Amino acid sequence: MLERKQEETNFWDRYAGTYDKSLESIFGKEFRRRLAHILENERGLGNVIEFGCGTGYFTTIIAKNAEQITATDLSPHMIETAKANLRGLRNVTFKVENSEAVSLPSETFDTALMANMLHTLDDPLKALKECHRVLKNGGRLFILNYTDEGMGRMERTFLMFRFALKFGFPPKKNWPITGEKLRSLLEEAGFKMGRLELIKDTMNSIFVEAKKG
Numbered sequence: 006m007l008e009r010k011q012e013e014t015n016f017w018d019r020y021a022g023t024y025d026k027s028l029e030s031i032f033g034k035e036f037r038r039r040l041a042h043i044l045e046n047e048r049g050l051g052n053v054i055e056f057g058c059g060t061g062y063f064t065t066i067i068a069k070n071a072e073q074i075t076a077t078d079l080s081p082h083m084i085e086t087a088k089a090n091l092r093g094l095r096n097v098t099f100k101v102e103n104s105e106a107v108s109l110p111s112e113t114f115d116t117a118l119m120a121n122m123l124h125t126l127d128d129p130l131k132a133l134k135e136c137h138r139v140l141k142n143g144g145r146l147f148i149l150n151y152t153d154e155g156m157g158r159m160e161r162t163f164l165m166f167r168f169a170l171k172f173g174f175p176p177k178k179n180w181p182i183t184g185e186k187l188r189s190l191l192e193e194a195g196f197k198m199g200r201l202e203l204i205k206d207t208m209n210s211i212f213v214e215a216k217k218g
Contacts, residue, residue: 010079010103013125017059017080020172024060024083027171031164032207040149040204041066043212044118047147051115054139056104056132057122061087061097063149067118068094075109077102104132112141120149121210124182133194142218146196150211154183155203164208184211191215 020027028037044063050071058064058076060083068074074097078084084099091097102108104119105128117136123129136146153161184201191198196215204210 014079018082021082021086031167036206053116054114055118058087059083061091063120068097079103107135107139109139111138113139115144117146121151123150124180126179129179130190133190137195137217140217144217146215148213150182152209152211153181155209
């Protein structure tokens with residue numbers, strides 16, 4: 006397990022410096038902006054934990070409506086890149102964390118965010134249970150996750166080919182994350198489902214809001 010986790014860390018470390026530009030070249034800038042706009046409308050986030058913050062793209066968006074954010078990622082290089090990108094934000098702190106075994110105390114956060122990371126994990130359910138643990142009762146979880154649900158076969162093949170040219174293939178993944186699969190995982194982790202929306206664009210995404218308790 007430790008060897009596999011190190012392999013995953015090495016993979017994301019390798020692309021920390023080029024991650025944003027690579028995604029924009031594959032999907033286009035407007036695709037990520039559309040996803041960001043969804044999160045911009047969420048208010049009163051309070052004390053937030055973000056899992057898989059990457060380079061801090063979505064961290065910047067939610068920071069406007071949060072009191073404090075703990076932005077976490079498995080990759081130390083991603084964390085360093087996010088620190089550089091967000092150095093002007095005073096309400097964000099950074100921490101290297103494994104989302105499947107979080108070191109932080111239970112019932113600490115008002116809100117959690119998981120953006121485009123569940124499909125990269127060995128055990129998404131374990132990560133969701135950890136998320137449930139660290140949230141306060143009544144805490145909210147927001148998920149944005151790429152999916153090929155609702156896409157045609159040729160469209161899926163073309164996008165995956167372009168992704169592989171830029172990143173190769175991650176060492177492991179739980180692909181695809183569909184709406185039905187995500188609903189089942191969240192309910193098993195103890196969350197109550199709220200909104201679930203399929204966002205269609207150059208790459209489809211699922212947006213979910215769920216609640217603890």
